[in-house]
Amino acid sequence: MTTHEYYMHKALQEARQAAEEGEIPVGAVVVCKGKIIARAHNETEKLNDVTAHAEMLAITMATSYLGGKYLNECTLYVTMEPCTMCAGALSWAQLGELVTGAPDPHRGYSRLTPPVLHPKTRITSGILTGECSEIVKQFFKAKRS
């Protein structure tokens, strides 16, 4: 298992937790110098708040842990491609590296021009894509049945 896969598994654990709580299953972890400093999952239903995406909560947690506003030395792993809001937040945080699982062709940030992430953010996509997609598909399938 690669390092990226290892941490994406941790983000998937968060996504599973979200599913158990009836939330759209997206999870995120923030890693800084080999240590997980934040882990979060979507809580929009529980908090009744559209801004409570996994990434937003993870950013707030990570910056709180670090005592600074910037995540330029951090990697954020997220099971689904961030939306416009989350990518905008990651840009303000000057994220060092973004690693994503499943793509989001409808809401994902990569549709947008000009590019919305910080120009210095390194990007890796397609880590454990199958698992990251499947958990969301299963969630909606179960909801419809």
Place this chain on the structure above:
Amino acid sequence: MTTHEYYMHKALQEARQAAEEGEIPVGAVVVCKGKIIARAHNETEKLNDVTAHAEMLAITMATSYLGGKYLNECTLYVTMEPCTMCAGALSWAQLGELVTGAPDPHRGYSRLTPPVLHPKTRITSGILTGECSEIVKQFFKAKRS
């Protein structure tokens, strides 16, 4: 004074409060059925959190007040054009109407394609533009001196 100007003055009061606290002076209010249900200003320094923009705080406050996730019957007044993050959040909230003061050619959402706001959000820009711009200019001028 028009209704838009009246509420933009309220948003400007929030921006002034931000300036007094050493924050980039941007303020927002959310109006629903003629009543202000949320008022907020930028708190990124105080909270040490890049996501704590006036609009984000106002969305969370307004949805908390309403007990629902959506702001489709609300108008958000903000002294500066929302950034990518805030526009993404306003889209998730299905905001009814957005009224802005000063434009933000560098960070504003209107640069982006495809459009990031919800397709049903009505948009009015240029309300009290001079005052909304001036307070930000004065803030940075004072910081440099």
